[in-house]
Amino acid sequence: MNENVKPQTEWWKRIVVGANLKTTLRRAILLALFCILLFNYVLLPVRVRGNSMEPTYRDGSWHAVNLLKLAARHPRRGEVVVISMVGRRALYLKRVLGLPGETVSFFNGQLIIDGREMPEPSLTDRGDWTLPAVTLGGDEYFVAGDNRAVPLEVHTLGTVKRKKMIGGILR
Amino acid sequence: MTATRAMGWRPWAVLLTAAVVLYAGLSWRNRDVNRIRRRLERLRVSFNKAPDESALASLRRAQEIAGAFTENPSVRLGPYLPDLFNRQDLAVAIHHARTTLDEIHTSIRDKTIVVAADRQSATTDLAVEGTYVYRDDWDRQVTEFRLEWARQNGEWMIQGVEPLEVIKPPRRVREGQ
Structure with missing residues (x-):
């Protein structure tokens, strides 16, 4: 029964890097690119x-x-x-x-x-x-x-x- | 295991070496730009004036600033100031301005430095913000200048200063009538 329970990410890790590090990195890069474009060209x-x-x-x-x-x-x-x-x-x-x-x-x-x-x-x-x-x-x-x-x-x-x-x- | 570890480090070592070589190459390529940048920063600091500056210190600063110019530079600062073509006259004018104003604070808001291919001359476009205090009143202005540099005995010296007029003043303002 315990095998079906999803392992919980520690709360501080969730705050710092989110549930998935790769997804967080991807979002951070996209956000940085968006900000660079916005504040340089718009x-x-x-x-x-x-x-x-x-x-x-x-x-x-x-x-x-x-x-x-x-x-x-x-x-x-x-x-x-x-x-x-x-x-x-x-x-x-x-x-x-x-x-x-x-x-x-x-x-x-x-x-x-x-x-x-x-x-x-x-x-x-x-x-x-x-x-x-x-x-x-x-x-x-x-x-x-x-x-x-x-x-x-x-x-x-x-x-x-x-x-x-x-x-x-x-x- | 040692071989595996060595293989793991190799790409990082190559990357690090490449970064160091690139940095050294760029620094070498931009050495004139960096020298001019440092000289500009020293000049900017010299132009600043604290309220308690003595006349002697003011004279020394004026000589120091004029020392960054060639013997016979062409200095045009705008429609209300006389053009100067001599280092000594320049030192006198700077000293006069320093003794007239109570405080001077300068900052370089923006600049572009272009060095000629023969590395004997360079051009700098500057936007300088100056804040001046005079008898408890103050004024702040951003002015654009073009500085022409010449290399003399290995040193970069200023041989020309002229205002860059992005907004060209009308005739009457220019003549100060």
């Missing part, structure tokens, strides 16, 4: 450093970059995009203001696209930036941060090539 966790995108994205806050967001379409005006620097460990987070072929300028904080005033609903304070007109090339976008209280001289803004935009913020 979602990139990032932490905001600096105040150029405040109040939308605060210094020190964590977000996820959707690396597929711009894979099949071009960036849209008003969208926050992620721009790669040297590698993937340092990225810019900026809002798209001007699209290819457009002429972008600022007058006393007012964004002007092709001679027309453009509203920026995402801003709480539009600041007082004044910039002469910049005409964008065929694959160029004009980007800037949301924190317009920062003096123009120390704010990173300007034109960026489409190929440097690697994705968008998930949330």
